[in-house]
Amino acid sequence: MLVTGRKLPIGIQTFEDIRNDGYLYVDKTALMWTMANTGKPFFLSRPRRFGKSLLISTFEAYFKGRRELFTGLDVEKLETKWEVHPVLHIDLNAEKYDSPDRLDAILSNQLTQWEAIYGVGDDETTLSSRFWGIIRRASEQTGKGVVVLVDEYDKPLLQAIQNEPLLDSYRSTLKAFYGVLKSADRYLRFAFLTGVTKFSQVSVFSDLNQLIDISMNYDFSTICGITHEELLANFEPEIEALSQANGIDKQEVVDTMTRQYDGYHFHPNGGGVFNPFSVLNAFFSKEFSNYWFQTGTPTFLVELLKESDYDLRLLMDGIETAVSAFTEYRADKKNPIPLIYQSGYLTIKDYDRRFKMYRLGFPNDEVRYGFLNFLVPFYTSVTDDERSFYIGKFINELENGNADAFMRRFEAFFADFPYELNDQTERHYQVVIYLIFKLMGQFTQAEVHSSRGRADAVVRTPKFIYVFEFKLNGTAGQAMQQIDEKGYALPYAVEGRQVIKVGVEFSAEKRNVERWVVA
Template sequence: MEQIRKLPIGIQTFEEIRRDGYLYVDKTAMVHQIANVGKPYFLSRPRRFGKSLLLSTFEAYFQGRKDLFQGLAIERLETEWEQYPVLHLDLNARKYEIAADLVAMLNQYLEKWELLYGSEKKDRSPEERFAYVIEQACIQTGKQVVVLIDEYDKPLLQAVLDENLLDEYRKILKAFYGVLKSADRYLRFVFLTGVTKFAQVSVFSDLNQLNDISMDRAYNALCGITQDELIRTFGPEIKQLGENEELTFEETVFRLAKKYDGYHFCEDTSVGLFNPFSLLNVFQKLNFGNFWFQTGTPTYLVDLLKQSDYDLRLLLNGVEVTASAFSEYRAEANNPLPMIYQSGYLTIKAYDKEVCLYTLQFPNDEVRYGFLNFLVPFYTKVTDDETGFHIAKFMRELKSGDVEAFMERLKIFFSGIPYELNDDTERHYQAIFHVVFTLLGQFIQSEVRSSRGRADAVVHTPTAIYVFEFKLDGTAEAALKQIGEKGYLIPYMLDGRKLVKVGVNFSKETRNIDEYIVVEA
């Protein structure tokens, strides 16, 4: 029986990974570079992307744990292996419902540090105690202090739609993080990580010396796994997965890339990144599941989308923006895009140097279909559990040629359009239309168009090609006529499969499909 190698699923401690023989993707050359060319850093990356492991690696490095780095790139770069006092704060492990929860978490860490460096200030505010601990750690050890803060924004994210609570968290964290500027002379290294970069909300206003490397080309691959790293580190796992799925090695890598690759955190999109959490899980479970998306439901993103009345079609087709439109989250702005990007549901797919515009799209199929499946209940009456059932039925009905059943099922989705929608009905119905046909793309080729010069949707099955045209408060006959007049079928005339035209009319009054005509060309 082939030896099963250990995959570090859920393990975020560098020492445990190295001590217990888990597979490790070597990022230590970048760790050494960052640790020795600057001091205060900030990195924004999506959840489950390796931020905690990165900080744990810095912790081991600054503790002088040379034994943990044997055989890694940093072993050839570091000669001193000096030991520094390390203060490591992780805000990810608690649910913050009131301000007292945040203070309690800070106190928990402060009490631990005070046992080492003195508790003379234990009755003062958290920021005063933090400043005192840093000063005393430096004085007592004779070495400057390393401060590592993981998920600095966790409390802020949990209160993002509660302005009063958000303001309380801002004030607490502003004062606490502000210590890192006033205590600069006592500090050797500072590194903060989070999902978002909150701007213009006072959190970082006293910490303006931070070097934000979130979009630096040199550190694009600091978290996440490149395809080269995937093949070099996980060759046996790729081979085993391929055998299980009856795929060649190359076909397996292609499937993995389509499902989990595609993240880019700078304008250079030549090297994409795989989600590490999903990769480890697919190798362990030997199936192409939606592992990353299932670990956290982005309810706050949906609330932001609804609150901002954002056009969902922009997320489906890709949106072109400047860097300032997505790289920082501004709480007062009616724009969910920065939060969606920084949370990992959109990524950079292209960059136009001439006009400095970025194109943001879903990074891969796992995120695309997971996000859309999750959104369906918020736009329709179809529940989350029912969505996958209906989409699978859509696919079967078109494959079998039963367009009437397909259209009747589509009415179920449109029946969820709220009664109070009036002027927005068209956009809402178009969003549902786009979501349904995009979700079909996980099973059969389905193209959704935005240009009026092409059909609204084209679906390919093994035996037929379906061309759909939708009208709003028109007639199904007019939609069918447009397919012919505009020549929407011409690109498929030599395909050899059956061509089917479907003209559909959507009524604002009934907020649903009121008529459709199906004609074989």
């Protein structure tokens, strides 16, 4: 097995450590320099573990004039002055925010550390007035503009998102605190806030309305993440090692990584990027796995989906929406899409310039199947171990042409259905059916549709093509009749495989499959 001997910066978020300790670094310093020299107050929204903290740390080293850390990097050719500025770095990422006092204490502790350096104002009693005074004194004492860097500005808000009173308290505190960056503008050289979510202007940033939001900016669309070109240019030894470890050629390694980890787009015409956390872990472990998805469960997103009564089938197939519907989260609106997009579970797939409509979808297989697997326990009583068992057996039975065995196991999957019947029952069944067939798509060609112009589900195996139609308020015979009358099976007759039609009847009373017909 090939061992590269190169150090991969998994979990290393400090630029100084990466450079001094010999970790591999994908050079983003040209984009950093461009930002630093074309504007002042910036905001960037990116999913977790996408390199925001490292980017903040890189800015800190740059504005502290740490020229020696940038030897051999692009910025070395661009910067000539290397001026030293006072840097105020706020990191809200690693704390637990469970009470209003907790946020106040964390901010106060940070201010106290800066006051030990730049002094205390006698009449500064609030968090915002203390912050303003520190910025003013730091600028006056050094003769330089102050740099303010805020890492994960929204962490308190995300932790309180299902606690409306606490969320209101945090919004009020942070609105006043971040608003200082506008009133202290004449003392600032640069300001940069990062986070996962952009909370609407009216709630947090209304007093900081001069922010330059680069979250969907073409020029900075690849400032976090790894482009295809960067993957090939920086990781050739790791690609070779992964190739040898898995017995596949290097092109197949790149193709597999592209399916698993690529596909994030933060501008419709901007470059796409790979998830850096998953890429580094795949190279380190020499295995293709769902690394990013396993580091955090989107439970609050699923709860938002359920509360908003959002039809999950739309999420799975891709969403058409205007930009205003997914770029800002408003707590008063029952729309889960902004958080799902900004958290990294959806990305831009296409853009209709004429009607200014975006299509959002899962970026890659890691997110697609990780998200679908995560949803199963919320809609069925099936455990994680049982889910894997069922999906594997489903595929084996269909590949062997045994539709009856598939349906008997399908019936078992629905046993002990955990939800009471209500007005949403039909949609709930439809979502579960969607989940089953979408998860089968990892291992065989499975399609599910909501359009009445096509069958509910189609599965292609090497020898067979299955056409499924499901009826909640109808019979298995009517389902089969619809397959025939609508000609759902006709498009597949020319593919040279045996076409098997399956009509399925659900019983609302039994909350399970009542009967099926195979032809």
